[in-house]
Amino acid sequence: MIYSSELIKGTLKTIVLKLLEDNNRMYGYEITQKVKELTFDKIQITEGALYPTLHVLEEDGLVTTELEYNGKRVRKYYTLSPEGKSKTKEKVSELADFMNTMKFLLDIKTQSA
Amino acid sequence: MYRINDRQIDYILNDISARGVGMEGLQLNLLDHICCIIEQELEENGDFEQFYRAVIPRFYKDRLSEIEEETHLLLTNKNYYVMKKVMIYSGTFSAAALSSGIFFKYMHWPGASIQIVLGIGIASLLFLPLLVALKVKEQQKAKDKLLIVLGSLSAIMLALAILFKIQHWPGANIMGVTSPAILALVFLPIYFFGGIRNPETKVNTIVSSVLIILGVGLFFTLTITPAGIKVESTKNTISFLRSEQLLENEGQQLVKYAKNENVVKAELEPGDQVYQACESLKSEMLQYATGAKKINEDFEVKGTLIGNANARDFLINDDGAAAKLRVLSGAVFHYNSTAVPKHNLKPIPVKWTVVDPKQENIQERVVSALNDIIQIQMLVLQNNREILSAGQKGLVSVQ
Numbered sequence: 126m127i128y129s130s131e132l133i134k135g136t137l138k139t140i141v142l143k144l145l146e147d148n149n150r151m152y153g154y155e156i157t158q159k160v161k162e163l164t165f166d167k168i169q170i171t172e173g174a175l176y177p178t179l180h181v182l183e184e185d186g187l188v189t190t191e192l193e194y195n196g197k198r199v200r201k202y203y204t205l206s207p208e209g210k211s212k213t214k215e216k217v218s219e220l221a222d223f224m225n226t227m228k229f230l231l232d233i234k235t236q237s238a
Numbered sequence: 239m240y241r242i243n244d245r246q247i248d249y250i251l252n253d254i255s256a257r258g259v260g261m262e263g264l265q266l267n268l269l270d271h272i273c274c275i276i277e278q279e280l281e282e283n284g285d286f287e288q289f290y291r292a293v294i295p296r297f298y299k300d301r302l303s304e305i306e307e308e309t310h311l312l313l314t315n316k317n318y319y320v321m322k323k324v325m326i327y328s329g330t331f332s333a334a335a336l337s338s339g340i341f342f343k344y345m346h347w348p349g350a351s352i353q354i355v356l357g358i359g360i361a362s363l364l365f366l367p368l369l370v371a372l373k374v375k376e377q378q379k380a381k382d383k384l385l386i387v388l389g390s391l392s393a394i395m396l397a398l399a400i401l402f403k404i405q406h407w408p409g410a411n412i413m414g415v416t417s418p419a420i421l422a423l424v425f426l427p428i429y430f431f432g433g434i435r436n437p438e439t440k441v442n443t444i445v446s447s448v449l450i451i452l453g454v455g456l457f458f459t460l461t462i463t464p465a466g467i468k469v470e471s472t473k474n475t476i477s478f479l480r481s482e483q484l485l486e487n488e489g490q491q492l493v494k495y496a497k498n499e500n501v502v503k504a505e506l507e508p509g510d511q512v513y514q515a516c517e518s519l520k521s522e523m524l525q526y527a528t529g530a531k532k533i534n535e536d537f538e539v540k541g542t543l544i545g546n547a548n549a550r551d552f553l554i555n556d557d558g559a560a561a562k563l564r565v566l567s568g569a570v571f572h573y574n575s576t577a578v579p580k581h582n583l584k585p586i587p588v589k590w591t592v593v594d595p596k597q598e599n600i601q602e603r604v605v606s607a608l609n610d611i612i613q614i615q616m617l618v619l620q621n622n623r624e625i626l627s628a629g630q631k632g633l634v635s636v637q
Contacts, residue, residue: 152270153271154271154274154275157271171296171297172271172296173299173305176267176305177305177309180263180264180313181309181313181316184316196244197247197248198242198247198273199269199270200270201263201270
């Protein structure tokens with residue numbers, strides 16, 4: 126099952142921040158591949174959503190960027206700023222709390238094997 | 239693994255910008271991303287162009303420029319919340335400052351004017367412009383956007399006109415007339431003819447238009463017209479000339495007494511100093527108010543009318559006038575402390591005149607300030623006559 130883009134939209138910032146926390150320095154393509162790999166292809170981040178989000182994170186000062194030139198190609202690497210690090214913790218715990226609430230609200234029973 | 243060459247990089251970049259992605263950062267992001275996909279997924283001897291055409295639709299639903307639009311949307315939405323917050327805080331602050339300022343004004347407490355200035359200033363320069371920016375964004379039609387801009391523009395101008403008026407800054411009158419004029423002559427026609435056609439908004443449009451006309455009408459009812467200003471200035475000038483006439487007559491009376499040899503000139507000296515200081519300040523003020531140092535009966539021909547220029551600001555802030563005022567104040571003080579007790583005269587009243595040491599008590603209008611000065615001169619002349627007539631009777635000792 127691939128999740129709908131509506132579901133992913135609200136959590137994309139958190140996903141990107143958490144990945145940067147775990148992997149220190151990443152570029153856009155790497156982020157999409159990493160998410161695919163970690164979720165066994167269940168979550169596929171679209172480029173159309175990823176890059177605008179990265180742009181906003183940069184504008185908000187949560188990530189810093191570095192450009193690496195390789196001939197005509199330029200790769201933009203993203204790293205968490207100190208402010209981004211504390212924001213990541215905040216966002217992850219907010220999402221965890223939200224998921225618990227949803228579980229309760231929708232009365233989802235944890236599947237036992 | 240496929241290796242991309244420089245020519246292909248240029249090809250991708252050109253294609254991306256042709257598809258409407260203009261932000262440089264976004265172009266580089268996409269270029270690198272596409273290169274990665276091609277290098278990972280295309281076989282070593284695969285067809286680059288064919289593969290590229292197959293890959294690019296992965297990036298969008300309808301067209302590639304969606305990515306850039308989404309980026310702009312996310313960025314402006316962020317500003318939107320900041321603007322909204324600032325608007326609410328500045329609006330609340332200005333309303334509170336203005337209300338409190340008016341209360342202070344009525345209680346005659348200090349600090350009223352700074353609150354009023356801050357209240358009107360922040361409302362017209364921060365709150366209203368932000369409100370316009372946010373409201374314009376909400377409207378779809380160009381006509382509605384224009385109406386919001388026009389309406390707010392005249393509101394901002396009216397608020398500033400009142401602020402400028404109370405602060406005696408230049409340009410208050412022109413703004414005060416322009417803002418309701420914009421409302422009545424530009425805003426109203428667009429609003430009225432736009433709204434009257436739609437049966438749903440017809441009644442509201444008529445009612446609001448009537449209210450606007452009434453509001454603007456009431457405002458102009460209160461406003462003094464250019465012709466009214468001319469009449470007022472003429473009255474001021476004639477009144478000034480009448481006072482000057484009285485002064486001249488009094489002076490001529492004095493000349494008859496002055497023939498008395500019993501009184502030495504020294505006795506009249508303190509009074510003369512006050513009189514001369516008055517003359518000098520008077521001509522300085524006339525120059526400021528009318529452009530001429532002296533005005534005569536032909537003032538209407540020459541256009542040297544005494545309008546409602548602000549005397550207090552001039553007397554305090556103009557270096558020349560302030561110096562002359564200091565000379566006059568010193569002369570009055572000297573007169574009141576020497577000649578007055580010696581000849582048992584009534585002192586020249588200082589309070590609420592131009593020579594009041596409390597600057598905020600100085601008359602605001604030039605015509606009143608000139609009147610003060612002439613009254614001081616009249617008092618001096620009458621006192622001098624008193625001294626001379628006492629001398630005639632032998633009451634003043636000859637030294």
